[in-house]
Amino acid sequence: MRFVWAVVAFVLATVLIGAGIAQRTIFMGPSEIQMELTVDDPEPYVLVDSEVLRANEGLQTLLVRGEGDLFVAYGRTADMTAWLSDTAYNHVSLDTAEDGTSTATTEHVDAAQPAEDGAETSGRNPAGSDLWLDSFSDQDSVVARLQLTEGNSVLIAKDGVEAAPTDMLVSWEQDTRTPLAGPLMVAGGIVLAAGLVLYVLAIRHQRRGRGPRRKGLGPLPETQPITTVAGADDVRTDADDASDVKDADATRRSDESGTAQRRAVRRRLAIGAPALVLTAALATGCSADSWPELQGPSATPSPTPTVVAPENQKPPAVTEGQAARIVQEITDTITKADEDLDIDLAATRYDGAALAARTTDYTLRAKIKDREAPTTVPREDITVLLPEATDAWPRSVLVLTVAEGDDTVPPVMLTMTQVDPWADYKVTDVAEMPASGEFPDVAPAWLGATKVPAESPFLMLPPAELGAAFSDLVDSGDKSEYAGSFDEVTQTLVASIQESRAAVVKNLAKKGASKTTKAAFNMEPTEIEPLSMATLDSGAIVAISVADLETITPTTSDAVIRFGDNAEAKALTGASESAKGVRTTYGLQLFFAVPAQGSSEQIRLLAVHQDLLSVKVIK
Numbered sequence: 017m018r019f020v021w022a023v024v025a026f027v028l029a030t031v032l033i034g035a036g037i038a039q040r041t042i043f044m045g046p047s048e049i050q051m052e053l054t055v056d057d058p059e060p061y062v063l064v065d066s067e068v069l070r071a072n073e074g075l076q077t078l079l080v081r082g083e084g085d086l087f088v089a090y091g092r093t094a095d096m097t098a099w100l101s102d103t104a105y106n107h108v109s110l111d112t113a114e115d116g117t118s119t120a121t122t123e124h125v126d127a128a129q130p131a132e133d134g135a136e137t138s139g140r141n142p143a144g145s146d147l148w149l150d151s152f153s154d155q156d157s158v159v160a161r162l163q164l165t166e167g168n169s170v171l172i173a174k175d176g177v178e179a180a181p182t183d184m185l186v187s188w189e190q191d192t193r194t195p196l197a198g199p200l201m202v203a204g205g206i207v208l209a210a211g212l213v214l215y216v217l218a219i220r221h222q223r224r225g226r227g228p229r230r231k232g233l234g235p236l237p238e239t240q241p242i243t244t245v246a247g248a249d250d251v252r253t254d255a256d257d258a259s260d261v262k263d264a265d266a267t268r269r270s271d272e273s274g275t276a277q278r279r280a281v282r283r284r285l286a287i288g289a290p291a292l293v294l295t296a297a298l299a300t301g302c303s304a305d306s307w308p309e310l311q312g313p314s315a316t317p318s319p320t321p322t323v324v325a326p327e328n329q330k331p332p333a334v335t336e337g338q339a340a341r342i343v344q345e346i347t348d349t350i351t352k353a354d355e356d357l358d359i360d361l362a363a364t365r366y367d368g369a370a371l372a373a374r375t376t377d378y379t380l381r382a383k384i385k386d387r388e389a390p391t392t393v394p395r396e397d398i399t400v401l402l403p404e405a406t407d408a409w410p411r412s413v414l415v416l417t418v419a420e421g422d423d424t425v426p427p428v429m430l431t432m433t434q435v436d437p438w439a440d441y442k443v444t445d446v447a448e449m450p451a452s453g454e455f456p457d458v459a460p461a462w463l464g465a466t467k468v469p470a471e472s473p474f475l476m477l478p479p480a481e482l483g484a485a486f487s488d489l490v491d492s493g494d495k496s497e498y499a500g501s502f503d504e505v506t507q508t509l510v511a512s513i514q515e516s517r518a519a520v521v522k523n524l525a526k527k528g529a530s531k532t533t534k535a536a537f538n539m540e541p542t543e544i545e546p547l548s549m550a551t552l553d554s555g556a557i558v559a560i561s562v563a564d565l566e567t568i569t570p571t572t573s574d575a576v577i578r579f580g581d582n583a584e585a586k587a588l589t590g591a592s593e594s595a596k597g598v599r600t601t602y603g604l605q606l607f608f609a610v611p612a613q614g615s616s617e618q619i620r621l622l623a624v625h626q627d628l629l630s631v632k633v634i635k
Contacts, residue, residue: 018218025211032204036197049074050187053108053120058179061105061142062172063096063125066164068110071118074188076162080172082181086158087143089151092331093169094407098437099147100171101128103140106180120186141176146342146440149335167331332403332464333411333434339401339461342441343415346432347394350374350443354389357382367433368444368544369561369605373627376588380628383587392446392625395428396420400455402549402557405464410435412467414549414557416455426450429607429623431547431559445547445559447605447625452505455622456609457552468548468556475556475610476501476619479548482608483541483560490514490539490564506608506621513539513564520566532575536567542603554612557622562604564626569597569634588631597634603627 049072055062069076080086104126111121143153149168152160164170173180334342346365353362357378366374374390381387400416412433419425426448432441449455459465470480477485485498490510493499502510517537524530539562546560568577578593579585585600586592607622 018214018221022211022214022218025207025214029204029208029211032200032207034204036200036204048077048187048189050185051120053122053184053186055106055108055122055180055182055184057106057124058182059104059106059124060139060173060176060178060180061100061103062108062180062184063100063105064108064170064172064184065110066093066166066168066170068108068120069162069164069170069186070166071110071120071186072188076164077187077189078158078160078162078170079185079187080158080160080181081156081183082174083156084178085153085155085174086181087151087153087173087175088158088160088170089142089145089148090160090162090164090168090170091148092407093167095147095437096169096171097128098409099142099145100125101437103127108184139177140438142171142173143175144440145438146334146338146345146434147437149338329463330405330407332405332461333413334401334403336398336401336461339403339413339415340398342432343394343398343417346441346443347396350393354393364440365442366444367442369542369603370430370443370446372629373603373605373625376627376629380584380587384583390627392428392448394430394443394446395425399427400458401461402458403461403464404467404549406467409437412547412549413441414465414547414559416449427453427623433547444544445561445605445607447607447623449607449623450505450621453622454620456555456557456620458549458557459552466550468550468558470545470548472548472556474554474613475548476613476615477610479546479556479558479560479610482546482558482610482619483562486560486606486608487539487541487562491537501619503618503620506619509621509624517566520568524568529575532572533568533570533577536569538565538567539563540565548610551609555615556610558608558610560606560608562606563629564602564604566600566602567597567634568600570595584628585631589633591633594633598631599634600631601629603629 051068051071053062053064053068064078069078078088080088104124107123107125108120109123110118112118142148143151148171152158160170162170172184349365350362353359353365353374359375359378362374362378363371370392373392377390381389394415395417397418397420398415399418400414402414404412410433412431414429414431416427416429418427428446429449430443430446432443434441468475468479471478485501486506489496489498489502489506490513493510493514517535521530521535524533524535542561542563544561546558548556548558550556570577576593576595577598579589579591579598585598589598603626605625605627607624609620609622611617611619
């Protein structure tokens with residue numbers, strides 16, 4: 017019976033080991049699937065639908081080959097078609113036949129928004145656009161590993177002038193893991209070892225069962241003793257000789273049988289041991305793909321506030337990765353412009369109140385030695401990202417940035433706007449957030465927020481009226497109708513502005529000019545439209561800019577306003593005195609958290625920055 021079980025074990029081991037090897041050989045599918053993309057009539061741009069890259073399961077790898085600089089980018093399909101709307105391009109889509117097979121087809125698309133007569137629609141280099149979620153570029157060939165989802169596409173080009181490369185190949189990595197191969201071969205080895213043990217036990221049992229057995233001799237006939245000369249001790253009978261012969265023969269046969277059995281066992285072991293060693297070697301040589309993944313229990317996620325996307329919610333203007341790249345490029349550009357005092361370079365990334373402040377600063381730094389460079393540039397890390405949820409233009413984004421690893425540097429809050437698909441994002445408002453500031457609850461970056469209209473009646477104050485309300489609070493103080501509408505941080509800022517105004521008056525009196533000159537102050541909102549983004553409590557974060565005007569005029573015709581040691585006034589006016597007076601304009605960029613209509617909360621100041629904008633001689 018032991019032989020039967022040994023044979024069963026050998027057969028089962030063969031099946032298990034064979035199945036494990038087969039999984040890694042004949043049953044393992046291809047490591048990747050490939051699809052070529054062809055273009056018959058080259059254009060400067062090729063747009064590849066996400067359906068093409070998602071035609072098969074697995075990680076998508078796009079290989080583009082050509083001559084010279086090659087560029088590949090991916091982004092939202094709607095954004096890319098908007099970027100290509102004024103030029104012709106090739107559109108690669110997926111065509112599925114009736115039998116279920118899919119092939120890539122190319123269609124030539126003309127400009128949806130033709131340019132004016134004689135205008136050039138191509139020639140726009142896609143490299144560096146803020147519209148792309150990510151991009152790749154290289155010489156002669158580009159390999160882009162992607163995981164595109166529905167609603168995204170890929171743009172392929174060179175520089176927008178030359179025809180885009182036509183040698184394109186998409187491949188998909190396939191899952192070639194065989195997690196049962198290793199366990200099957202190990203199980204086969206174990207069964208093989210058990211079979212060998214059973215076989216050896218069977219051999220031993222058979223050898224013991226068939227060993228020589230000595231039988232007792234039958235009764236001998238009676239004989240008479242024979243007396244010889246040698247004596248009784250030397251007498252041997254024929255029966256004694258026969259018995260000795262039989263014993264020697266039996267011993268010889270027993271030894272020969274044991275030797276034969278041991279040789280048979282060694283032969284079986286010589287055959288089975290290499291098989292067992294081979295199985296162990298195969299199992300040991302298996303890669304991690306041949307074994308099941310043994311992972312510990314997954315951590316239980318902690319509960320977080322649930323944010324439900326409204327029906328028909330538009331996509332956010334930027335993703336987190338996209339915003340990080342844009343903010344870094346803005347920081348690098350402005351830092352370079354600050355070093356070189358290059359206002360044209362600054363204008364590629366700053367606009368509105370932020371650009372007006374930089375324009376004055378560069379003029380002053382060019383004429384005044386040792387004047388410190390501005391520090392209002394975006395910090396390294398983004399802690400709050402609030403993009404507008406929209407698929408149209410212009411589109412805006414609110415960002416709060418902090419210095420990496422340095423809590424002493426105040427956070428910088430900024431807004432940036434993209435006016436059309438072909439423009440870069442530009443910063444329009446930028447200010448420092450005080451340490452006591454508390455940012456309101458806002459929607460997550462993946463959801464985005466709604467831009468609040470300037471005349472919205474659903475806030476405590478419409479954004480369009482916020483600048484005038486703050487200006488009245490500064491000019492009128494406690495007599496302002498808005499005195500109780502703003503928080504303590506705002507009141508502190510107002511007090512500091514009022515103290516600064518009082519210091520100017522006091523300085524005139526100190527110089528004995530109080531009888532011949534007078535100072536007037538006025539704050540007013542600028543013409544720049546405020547930018548407002550909705551918060552989760554139905555309020556809004558509103559960015560505004562106001563102008564603080566300081567006018568000093570003589571009270572008699574004999575008096576003259578001399579600038580004295582005011583280097584800024586001299587640098588900006590090109591004069592040292594004025595007979596009719598001088599007007600100085602300071603710009604304030606402010607961020608407020610405005611609660612919803614009917615709320616008992618106050619309007620909170622989030623961030624503020626003040627700059628000298630101009631000094632003009634009154635004529």
